[in-house]
Amino acid sequence: MAAVALALPLPEASWPPSLAPLKAVDDLLRCGICFDYFNIAMIIPQCSHNYCSLCIRKFLSYKTQCPTCCVAVSESDLKNNRTLDELVKSFNSARQQLFQLVVDTPVISSPL
């Protein structure tokens, strides 16, 4: 998501072992189309799947269905899932602070 600059040079894929439990949370905050964090998360109310606003609108202009479960969707069905946007912001910030903590205190970067 371009709007949230990643302050840390660590690649997305490399989670310190001590923070690995958070990886599942991270996965749930990502769009199934672009795989980045949700950027203006839109929920499809009939199936509960979520995508970035731009990603799903582009997709629907080609095919009027949910990319995951194929339920019929029109653009007017989409509703903002604001809590996901707030979770992306808070989680991304927490993740950066915790990564920094692991870098600063190497003892906790050893496997559990």
Place this chain on the structure above:
Amino acid sequence: MAAVALALPLPEASWPPSLAPLKAVDDLLRCGICFDYFNIAMIIPQCSHNYCSLCIRKFLSYKTQCPTCCVAVSESDLKNNRTLDELVKSFNSARQQLFQLVVDTPVISSPL
């Protein structure tokens, strides 16, 4: 939320300083009616507020509006916000593992 047993004896309020960045994420995963983690999260599509299914249904039986923003709501408007349920499960599990890690490696429980 009765369905997710808390394995740790630590009271909800006491976050170790090193894990404090996650408190904002925790707050976002709680229902504004019962203040516990969402239990079957339902979104009100017209305002994007979320509550536990039981909490909001009980509320709507008294007053047909959103408890937070007062927009008119009927029970048939409610849609499951499944990603929030999955986030509660993953986050609660991660939180317990990280709390345990802090207990086991006291060095990281000191303030940042």
